[in-house]
Amino acid sequence: MPNVSPAPTKEDSQGPKSLPAADIAVLVVYFLLILASMWKTKRSTVNGYFLAGKNMTWWPVGTSLFASNVGSGHFIGLAGSGAAAGIGPVAYEWNGMLMVLVLGWFFLPIYIASGVTTMPEYLQRRFGGKRIQIFIAILYLFIYIFTKISVDMYAGAVFIQQALGWDIYLAVVLLLVITAFYTVAGGLAAVIYTDAAQTLVMLMGALTLMGFSMCFTEVGGWQAVFDRYSSAIPSIRPPNTTCGIPREDAFHLFRDPLTSDLPWPGVLLGMSIPSMWYWCSDQVIVQRSLAAKNLLHAKGGSLLAAYLKVLPFFMMLLPGMISRILYPDEVACADPEACKKVCGNSVGCSDIAYAKLVMELLPSGLRGLMMAVLLAALMSSLTSIFNSSSTLFTMDLWRHMRRASEWELMIVGRVFVLVLVVVSVLWIPLVQASQGGQLFIYIQSISIYLQPPVSVVFLMGCFWKRTNEKGAFWGLVLGLLVGLVRMILDFIYPVPQCYETDSRPDVIKYVHYLYFSIILSLFTLTVVVCISLTAEKPTEEQVSLAHTSLSDTIHSQYRLKLQTTFLKAVHTTHSAPCRRPSKWLSFITSWICGPKTFFYLGITYAWKHLPQISKGLTLLVHCLNEIFH
Secondary structure, three states: OOOOOOOOOOOOOOOOOOOOHHHHHHHHHHHHHHHHHHHHOOOOOHHHHHHHHHOEOHHHHHHHHHHHHOOHHHHHHHHHHHHHHOOOOHHHHHHHHHHHHHHHHHHHHHHHHHOOOOHHHHHHHHHOOOHHHHHHHHHHHHHHHHHHHHHHHHHHHHHHHHHOOOOHHHHHHHHHHHHHHHHHHHHHHHHHHHHHHHHHHHHHHHHHHHHHHHHOOOOOOHHHHHHHHOOOOOOOOOOOOOOOOOOOOOOOOOEOOOOOOOEHHHHHHHOHHHHHHHHHHOHHHHHHHHOEOOHHHHHHHHHHHHHHOOOHHHHHHHHHHHHHHHOHHHHOOOOHHHHHHHHOOOOOOHHHHHHHHHHHHOOOOHHHHHHHHHHHHHHHHHHHHHHHHHHHHHHHHHHHHOOOOHHHHHHHHHHHHHHHHHHHHHHHHHHHHOOOHHHHHHHHHHHHHHHHHHHHHHHHHHHOOOOOHHHHHHHHHHHHHHHHHHHHHHHHOOOOOOOOOOOOOHHHHOOOHHHHHHHHHHHHHHHHHHHHHHOOOOOHHHHHOOOOHHHHHHHHHHHHHHHHHHHHHHHHHHOOOOOOOOHHHHHHHHHHHOHHHHHHHHHHHHHHOHHHHHHHHHHHHHHHHHHHO
């Protein structure tokens, strides 16, 4: 244990232990509105309960995608990462901005044309047999219960502990019960509409906090953040170490490929593979898009979600950096004993950054709004997981156990939500025992080790016709075994503290987890290709679910429908003969309707306007260099 200086004397407050009446009123009114909204949703059939009747328009789909992704783990974890490491972690968000578009333009046409309800169901239709479908369903449930729910409960527990002073177990159990209640009662439609409402609340509250802390406090704007972050060093830290000193590359997105925490090759490649799993084959995300009334609305939802993914940098990461500037002795504490006094965790207290900013800076009323935002994010994420997990269990596991009526499937889905609540409550002691930043990092590493094999199987199944059941199954199994070996080694040899010598094996010390993601993906890809080429070919029916003709067919249908609707509208409005739409409208509709037409028009436009585009890109690069360097 390093030498410890006297404990700090300033900023010992941990937030108020009781709430003013205005904050309580905001919380009560907000949750009453959310609970009241669930009773008017369609939930009397399996499609109505699990896919919201497939009647959602683009804006609730897009806001639900964003709200399902941005849970309380984002507010606590991303802000904590910003406080500890600078702007680098925002690369995860901007990578997701690209992948949600990949979902809408490449994967969704195949899923919609296949007529599936769940992702394991698609694999069953694509490859035949039952073992892949059952294996994937069980794996997804394992990931949801022991990573997603635990992360959200941990993040909610951190906020409750720092902000409210409630008993953690009672508060989390109460939130789980309320969340499960309106999920069971309302189905996916209730989840999507409450997600839409909560997205608005999250945007308003989080952006208000960012503006309030950055522009109306002693921080004094972006330049002040840039200048003061580098000097936000705690007064107590282990001697003769770099503990508590901000990273030199804190304001760089692309960092050293060998020595940094986020090497740039890993950011570009290794990060994209698990991100593809999350956005293009995760049941929680894809289920929202499958609930859209047609492909155009599903694409519009993906486009809206991509725009919204720009905001976490301003909503979460930047406030985390500001919190470190204002409260370095608490948020950036580096001495184990000092950290233990601040947040009860000797590893570090960066995860309290967002809650600390909310409770110390905002006045009464606004504080209640931000509490509603964070609790809404927690409930939104948990609702999504509960609903999607019950869908997986009901449609992919229960239906294989016995023949069940539609009513029985709905009952089983609702009962399974309650089972998830019980399992989550039993998981709380482990969450509490592993509290602090290490749990968040550990959960992210688990995702890296489990998701790439699934991404490769979905990618090959959708876009390579020769992929067969044996290749997909053994690629999935062997890839997951390799990932589990690395995960166990990471668990045995944890990352040392900044004042400790790194004595881990070289394969753990020098192979960053993002690089391991690339290695694992290439290994899985090799297994899938080799076994698929040596085994029997898939049937014509199975191949039809992978061929791009599915995408072409559905794009053609909706392009024709859109053009017909447009021409009718022109004729009705102007009482004139139908005429072709303008080139700009054709450009926009072609982009929405299909990637091939969009690609052709995009290349043509770029060639004609190459000088202007070149000047614009030069100006953009210059601006980015001015901002980040």
